[in-house]
Amino acid sequence: MELDILAFGPHPDDVEIGAGGILAHHAAIGYRCGIIDLTAGELASNGTVEERKEEASRAAEILQCSLRECLELPDAQLEVNTQAISRVVKALRCFRPKIVLAPYYWDDRHPDHSTAGELVKRAAYLSGLKRYPVEGTPYRPQKTYYYLLSVERQPDLVVDVSAVYEIKERAIRAHQTQFFHSRQEQALTLVNDPFFLRFVRSRDSYFGSLIGSSWGEGIVSGAAMSVSDLVKSF
Numbered sequence: 001m002e003l004d005i006l007a008f009g010p011h012p013d014d015v016e017i018g019a020g021g022i023l024a025h026h027a028a029i030g031y032r033c034g035i036i037d038l039t040a041g042e043l044a045s046n047g048t049v050e051e052r053k054e055e056a057s058r059a060a061e062i063l064q065c066s067l068r069e070c071l072e073l074p075d076a077q078l079e080v081n082t083q084a085i086s087r088v089v090k091a092l093r094c095f096r097p098k099i100v101l102a103p104y105y106w107d108d109r110h111p112d113h114s115t116a117g118e119l120v121k122r123a124a125y126l127s128g129l130k131r132y133p134v135e136g137t138p139y140r141p142q143k144t145y146y147y148l149l150s151v152e153r154q155p156d157l158v159v160d161v162s163a164v165y166e167i168k169e170r171a172i173r174a175h176q177t178q179f180f181h182s183r184q185e186q187a188l189t190l191v192n193d194p195f196f197l198r199f200v201r202s203r204d205s206y207f208g209s210l211i212g213s214s215w216g217e218g219i220v221s222g223a224a225m226s227v228s229d230l231v232k233s234f
């Protein structure tokens with residue numbers, strides 16, 4: 001199965017937060033979208049691996065993604081090493097996405113988020129090398145964009161996700177064990193404080209305001225964007 005857009009997330013809820021609207025929007029207009037979680041999030045304070053797997057697949061269904069897989073790299077010990085690069089390259093050569101999404105990595109507070117962005121960037125390049133020793137036909141995506149997690153910065157592009165914002169929020173809410181503090185035995189975390197979801201909403205509302213829309217998701221290009229026809233570009 002070949003994909004138009006493939007989003008990589010370090011943990012099974014990151015893509016929903018940073019790019020859930022982008023995936024829902026593109027799926028709704030007919031593109032094949034997928035999510036690959038680099039880790040199963042096994043070191044999270046709440047939720048078992050099994051629970052998180054079920055939540056992740058429910059969220060992918062809500063976003064209308066055709067694929068969700070986990071590469072099972074080690075949570076909180078994510079590294080840019082040969083083994084991790086090989087797994088990402090194998091996925092890229094298998095699903096051949098035109099566009100790749102990964103976390104913006106320059107200064108994210110969570111080390112896995114920073115590592116994930118760098119890992120995917122490197123793999124997207126190496127995947128195109130004919131002799132890079134990983135199974136599959138060499139393939140390099142057209143472009144990698146970086147979505148924002150725990151980082152505040154001005155995006156290079158904003159995607160209007162107003163029509164699908166309710167879908168994004170449902171996909172986030174599918175991660176019950178992460179974003180809700182409903183059981184006494186659950187640990188209090190940054191993300192199950194109701195403030196966190198308000199923060200996501202306020203950022204998406206602000207990004208929307210930058211393009212005159214109700215809701216937007218911002219992405220960083222990391223390189224100059226080429227435009228050949230300014231009149232028809234937007």
Ligand SMILES: [Zn+2]
Nearest residue numbers: 010011014110
């Ligand atoms: Zn994360």
